[in-house]
Amino acid sequence: MKLDRTDRKILSILQENNKIPNIELASEVGLSPPACLKRVKHLRESGIIVRDVSLIDPVLAGNKLTMIVSVEMERDRKDIYQLFQRSIQKAPEVTECYQTTGSYDFMLIVCVEDILAYEKFLERVLRADPNIRKFQSSVSIRRIKYATAIDV
Incomplete structure (x- = not known):
């Protein structure tokens, strides 16, 4: 899959905060909310976005x-x-x-x-x-x- 500039911007933003509301994400990348949602869905279905996770501080979780x-x-x-x-x-x-x-x-x-x-x-x-x-x-x-x- 070829990524365009908008896809790359979406991915950059989602890597920093994957809980950003779609309406905010759409505004930041210059798309309508439905078009942005469609792109994110396509990025997930194509396997570019592998999964959404929470990053844990290992020391605070007890793994020092x-x-x-x-x-x-x-x-x-x-x-x-x-x-x-x-x-x-x-x-x-x-x-x-x-x-x-x-x-x-x-x-x-x-x-x-x-x-x-x-x-x-x-x-x-x-x-x-x-x-x-x-x-x-x-x-x-x-x-x-x-x-x-x-x-x-």
Whole structure:
């Protein structure tokens, strides 16, 4: 789907505040409310807008520890990667997972309450997987930038 300037403006606004009333959104992008609603509906149906969520402060929610974990698999096989990906999808501590190039196969962002919770995650998910050759954990000291909005 080709996005025009109006679609891009709608997406930029919705990434900052997806609870904006349609009448306000329409006014900001220069459309009638019905035309704006039709565009937003089309952006959702076409899969450009994936979902609407609330962003939670992990520290205030009790997850004070963020770990960045690099994972190297034992073998470079599709079936092994798929098993790992299914395992990670089920782990609520993993907030982000990326398959990467380079020395490691996957990069995880893991948010937990404390080091004991992280150790439980390691035992249950990473150390229990016989297809993981090794993993490396780094503790995030502080979050410098966190954004969910992309440049459209």
